[in-house]
Amino acid sequence: MHAGYRRRAVVYDVSMSVRAGEIVTVLGHNGAGKTTTMKTAFGLLRPMQGKVTYLGEDVSNANCARRVAMGMSYTPAERFVFPDLPVHVNLRLGALREPSREERARRAERVYELFPILQERGDQLAGTFSGGQQRILSVGMALMSDPKLMLFDEPSLGVSPAIVQQILTALRRMADEDGRAIVMLEQNVGHALREADRVYVMRSGSVILEESAEEMRQREHWWDLF
Template sequence: MSAPNEAPPAGEPLLDVRDLVAGYGRKQVLHGVGLRVGAGEIVTLMGHNGAGKTTAIRSVLGALRPRSGTVRIAGRDTTRDPVRKVVAAGVAMIPSERFVFPDLSVHDNLLLGAANAPSGSGTAERLATVKDLFPILAERARQPAGSMSGGQQRMVSLGMALMARPRLLLLDEPSLGLAPSVVETIFGRLRDLADGEHLGILLLEQNVKQALTIADRAYVMRSGQIILEETAERMRLRPDFWDLF
């Protein structure tokens, strides 16, 4: 069994999802979904609204218990684990909704994110790293997070997740409602994190072209099933990839 923040066993991906079946009540949403994410890899999961993308990452996080199939993180089976155990294994999720504590300062929001960090991980050092990634968070450190723009709040929520030193980051529609220039900044930082910290990222995104600029691989989901897995480079070269949705 892998301890938190250990590398996965040789030859195993950081995230390995196999034959996942999940749903809500009598409604089955996922029908045998399989996907993987390696350390330092950005994988985008694409599909129209209602395809099952959010259900998939909620199942990975432990917020929704799968009916069958397996989820393995760094070689450990977490399929039946509650959210707190999955988070302790090094997983962080940023939902599509803006997630900040609006009345608290940016600085205090970031400190709250460190609550899930491994013991002895060096909060001050990590705080400096996060503020270097997103200089606006240093400039606005004392400003209430709720008074910031949508793009800045997205940076705060990302910073909070990074304060926990995750090894796998789940992102649900990070570009939603943001200006293109802000999206470009955030996506550039995600690529930096994957390359510099060996962070694995599973990215759910409707902005297909932007996601493919930073992703290593892409999955396309339709009606709760993976219908295509391809490198991002090959996907970018497709003249007709919109026909997949």
């Protein structure tokens, strides 16, 4: 797949996949093409060449709303909550397309099971949460749409190590217990490898390496990849 902005490609011949119940991490510095790749996967950009396939269907021309309806979610690195609204309203907006009150309640229970703070502080304005708590809320909002494929752009960005671990543990449970496919973009190799199953490394708009997370963890150093 080639992708980019206007007529300028910044991602070249990128091919990636993720299976149900798997966590895939995409590593690379700023400018490597990670976010462009994810935006194209979600439909914010259309591929210049190649295609995006989801559950065996070519969705290259499907808009974001269609992809959400099909079971995809995307959480950007910044501006990922509604700060002037209470936490419980943020979560409810995550399930905006679900008409069943019972189903919305079931999804909320799963969110609260993974992140009790969201229930404990449900009436608090999201903007008064710390950065890490807002990131937790963003994960909960994504989960409220009951996605089969969850895309996260740098979930550890600006977040304390303790909250990063809490988020990663929750993502692992979502993959193992719910069978969700999860893709994370990361610059922090240590965080990225904690719960990942497979890793792609991007540099200058292309994938330069694909291997298991275990193989990556066993490397003596990573500097040559970046």
